[in-house]
Amino acid sequence: MSRSRNLFRSGQCKNDDASHQSVFRSGYPVSTRSRLFPMYISTLVIIVVLLCTYCRQQPETKIPSLSGMDYLLNNKELQSFGEKLFFDTNLSSPEGQSCAACHGPEVGWTGPDETVNKTGGVYPGALHERHGNRKPNSSAYASLAPLFNAFVENGKVVFSGGNFWDGRATGHLLGNPAADQAQGPFLNPVEQNIDNAKTLVDKVCNSEYASLFRKVGNDIW
Ligand code: HEC
Numbered sequence: 001m002s003r004s005r006n007l008f009r010s011g012q013c014k015n016d017d018a019s020h021q022s023v024f025r026s027g028y029p030v031s032t033r034s035r036l037f038p039m040y041i042s043t044l045v046i047i048v049v050l051l052c053t054y055c056r057q058q059p060e061t062k063i064p065s066l067s068g069m070d071y072l073l074n075n076k077e078l079q080s081f082g083e084k085l086f087f088d089t090n091l092s093s094p095e096g097q098s099c100a101a102c103h104g105p106e107v108g109w110t111g112p113d114e115t116v117n118k119t120g121g122v123y124p125g126a127l128h129e130r131h132g133n134r135k136p137n138s139s140a141y142a143s144l145a146p147l148f149n150a151f152v153e154n155g156k157v158v159f160s161g162g163n164f165w166d167g168r169a170t171g172h173l174l175g176n177p178a179a180d181q182a183q184g185p186f187l188n189p190v191e192q193n194i195d196n197a198k199t200l201v202d203k204v205c206n207s208e209y210a211s212l213f214r215k216v217g218n219d220i221w
């Protein structure tokens with residue numbers, strides 16, 4: 001039975017004030033230090049166990065064997081998932097508008113409405129009273145764009161790369177302009193108009209292709 005428990009039982013804690021003061025003044029007395037030693041060990045064990053549990057909960061990081069375009073062109077499931085996302089009309093808020101509403105495959109992945117193209121070229125978003133402020137450019141080559149870059153050639157500043165007409169999806173955020181760009185349309189109030197990223201992910205998790213999403217989730221870089 002340790003001394004402190006004896007003290008506790010016989011109600012002597014109050015009389016122990018002097019020894020407490022010496023503890024604070026001069027650090028732990030030797031006997032206390034030896035009692036604390038097993039505590040250090042058990043704390044260490046708890047930390048190690050927690051770390052191991054935490055590590056086991058992390059999804060295994062898959063390193064793709066191919067990189068860049070080769071990787072995309074060879075991953076049929078990932079392509080199929082992208083296609084489903086692109087043509088899904090249930091994700092927008094309100095529902096009814098997919099990416100194809102402004103990037104139609106039949107017209108080279110740009111605005112598919114002849115009348116709109118003749119009269120300004122800006123397309124209505126999922127909320128029809130809101131319009132974009134530019135003509136949709138083709139989304140076909142987005143993943144080929146290099147990182148946004150500026151350099152001087154023959155005394156002139158030359159800009160290259162990036163996505164969007166002005167290259168503002170530079171690729172410097174996620175390492176690829178198409179990846180930076182993809183953060184835009186779903187949440188853009190003049191396009192898909194979804195409240196926030198969580199709502200979007202919840203919708204995808206409840207879609208008919210949710211199992212595909214879970215399968216390729218780790219492949220998305
Ligand atoms: C309401 C119309 C509209 C919808 C819906 C829409 N976009 Fe766009 N998209 C645009 C406009 C307008 C631009 C050009 C914007 C700019 O340059 O500021 C654009 C640009 C792009 C670009 C850049 C292409 C390049 O080469 O720079 C990509 C890629 C793209 N959109 C993909 C998508 C995807 C994916 C979706 C669906 C999640 C989508 N868009 C939904 C109108 C739309």
